[in-house]
Amino acid sequence: MKVKKLRWWVICLVSLGTILNALARSSLSVAAPTIFTNLHINEQQYSWILSAFQFTYTIAQPICGFIIDVIGLKLGFFIMIIAWSLTNMAHASCSSWGGLAFFRGLMGLSEAAAIPAGVKCNSEWFPAKERGIAGGIANIGTSIGAMLAPPLVVWAIMAYNWEMAFVITGALGLVFAVIWWFCYDTPQKHKAITPEELHLIEAGQEKHLAADHAKPSIGKLLCQRNFWGIALPRFLADPAWGTINFWLPVYLMTVRHMPLRDIAMFAWLPFLAADFGGMAGGFLNNFMMKRWRITTVNARRIGFSLGAILMLPLAFVGFVKSPYLAIGLVSICGFAHQMLSTQVITMATDLFKRNETSTVSGFAGTAGWSGIFICTLIMGSLVNTIGYNPFFMFLSIMDIIGAIILWTMVKEHKTPGVSRTELATVK
Structure with a gap:
């Protein structure tokens, strides 16, 4: 049976995978207040647990991206989904911070596949003007x-125990692996795609970025200024998102003294705002390219710059008296970060060949997670002595620097495969 607009169903399938990927990753930070008590873990040891994941996730992203580029998205992502799900479930067997650090590090090796997988799917399934959305x-x-x-x-902890939280989130990933294997394929092989949609996808993609069926040359990619033009902004931007993801529940518990129930009720709001931010950036790209004939790369740069400006309220989080107002400010920053993050991640599909996008995304992700890794180690060492405020203030301005780099280092290809007029008329 043929499915109309199949490409949107496919990207939603990928999004479901990243949802379960992030759910598994975030389970530790939410369970941290309980684990602190049950396993007698302190902030320093918690930072080591986080760092174990961040270190392996950092080095594994280009490896996962390269594997996906070489063996294909369908099989590559399937293997990684099973690996991270089983490792996440194994967290339940831990009785010390050392065990958590071991399994957390092991999980990072496969969880690193999520963003490169999304970039690969985007480059294969969408015309240039739709890739922002x-x-x-x-x-x-x-x-x-x-x-x-x-x-x-929190429900799993209160209904059962903290161990069950990891079992449940890991089991959901295994279910998704089966769905992925039977539902995903490339546009050229997918049995449900219509000839009209296949033509739309192929006609709307840049001809000079077509895959050449060769293995990505890592040395060649790392020597390109466009790679560093998107990697350095990620190095500067991602630590803020890592802080929100990994430290927000601990901050609300130790500094704002919020009970676990209130954390469960309000700590998800920054991520809801982030959902809107990611989508807003994509629609803004589409509007600028269609209405004002702005080129694809410039539309991404403008979106990143607007997000960088909206990150500035992070500096005031520690100075407001109400913890709920603090969560509100963090929510604005969640919106801003996903808005700018989507721009710079998607740029890999605008600047590199389709058989290179996962590898490029992986190496750029390594740059971003190197920033998170360094920030986590510094926070773990200093947060008890200098507090969170200096970190909030410092992180709030890093994206401004990233925007400057994006405008000065990235250069568009001079022989575009899709003209501005074609971008505006592809439907």
Whole structure:
């Protein structure tokens, strides 16, 4: 049976995968207040647990991206889904911070596949003018998963125990792996795609970025200024998102003294705002390209810059008296970060060949998670002595620097495969 607008169903399938990926990843931070008590863990040890995941996730992203580029998205992502789900369930067997650090590090090796997988799908299934929206849908999964984690994990803890939170979130991933295997394929092989949609996808993609069926040359990619033009902004931007993801529940508990029930009720709001931010960036791209004939890359840069400006309220989180107002400010920043993050992640599909996009995305992700890794280690060492405020203030301005780099380092191809007029008329 043929399905109309199949590409949107496919990107939603990828988004479901990133939702479960982020849900598994976020389970630890939500369960942290309980684990602190039950396993007698302190902030320093917690930072080591986080760092174990962040270190392996950082180094594994280009590896996962390369594997997906070489063996294909369908099989590559399937293997990674099963791996992270089983490892997440194994967290339930831990009785010390060392065990959590081990399994957390092991999980990072496969969880790193999510963003490269989304970028790969976007590059294969969408014409250039739709990739901003598609990237927003794919990337929205990271914030939806983080948004679902507080109520689901707290429910599991209160109904059963903290161990069951990891079992449940891991089991959901295994179910998705089966769905993925039977539902995903490339546009050229998918039995449900219509000839009209296949033509729309192929006609709307840049000809000079077509896959050449060669393995990505890592050395060549790393020597390109466009790679560093998107990697460095991610290095500067991602630590703020990592802080929201991994430290917000701990901050609300230790500094704002919020009970676990209130954390479950309100800690998901920044991630809900992030969902809207990711989508807003995509629709803004589409509007600028269609209405004002702005080029694809410039539309992404403008979207990133607007998001960078909206990140500035993060500096005031520690100075407001109400914890709910603090959550409100963090929510604005969640919106802003996903807005700008979607722009820079999607740019890999605008600047590199389709057999290189996952590899490029993986290496750019390594840059971003290197920033998170460094920030986590510094926070774990200093947060008890200097507090959170200096970190909030510092992180609030990093995206402004990232926007400057994006405008000065990234260069558009001079021989575009899709003209501005074609971008405006592809439907």
